[in-house]
Amino acid sequence: MDAALIAVAGTLLGVVFTHWFQGRATERTAALTRTEQLRQERIATYSAFAGAVVDYRHSQNDRWFRAFRQPGSQEAEDSRHASYRQRTAARQALFRVQLVCDDPRVRHLAEGAFVESHCIHEAVDEAERARRSEQAKEALAVFIAAAGPSLR
Template identity: 30%
Template structure:
């Protein structure tokens, strides 16, 4: 009889140990999957922010070129080319903005991303060089704010951003 009890206790202990091991491993696997999903989403937002900021900076350059061409010779071929490049850059910026709007980690970040595109898009409509410079400064402020907010959203450590110039 003692042998039967010993066997039952052994089998029961094995089943209990296996059950506990199963639940612990499942918990560990679930946590690893959750962390993987969080990291994948963070990386996707990072990619969207980097692509957006890169495209917005290119758009800003085309808007500045467009302004110069339109004020030097509005009917020149170079002006038509500058307009076309600016329109293409704007379309790319809006496409990248759509991705940011889908992935961004907050309403304020989404609003500022939209404001970046709008601020850059107003550069070419300035009447004077002083007004253009003010619009560039405003666009730079929006771009800087967005890059810092995006860094906070993805949990990046603080890095010093270079000053954004006029060209």
């Protein structure tokens, strides 16, 4: 009888430990899956933001050139409206960065890249436009350099 009780107790103990270890393994697997999904979401978000900012910077340069060469022309007006659409796309991409990024410094750098691109069309001459465009490009490069390590 004692042997039977020991066998039953051992079996029950084995079931409890197996259940506990399987629960922990399941939790670890779920945590790893969530981490990888967030990493993939950040890669997609940061890439989309970088692309949107590049497009916005390009449209701001185009806007400046068209307004500088032919102020008040239909081409200048069309370019202005195109830059508004690009600004909206870049701002939406910035919002996504703000939602998925938990590093305040990286969020701040993303905002800086957006703002630097926004100011290009206000340049008074070619040298200032070129300087502002380069600053926008550098601000985006700094954002990418800061965001990259969290994706590896």
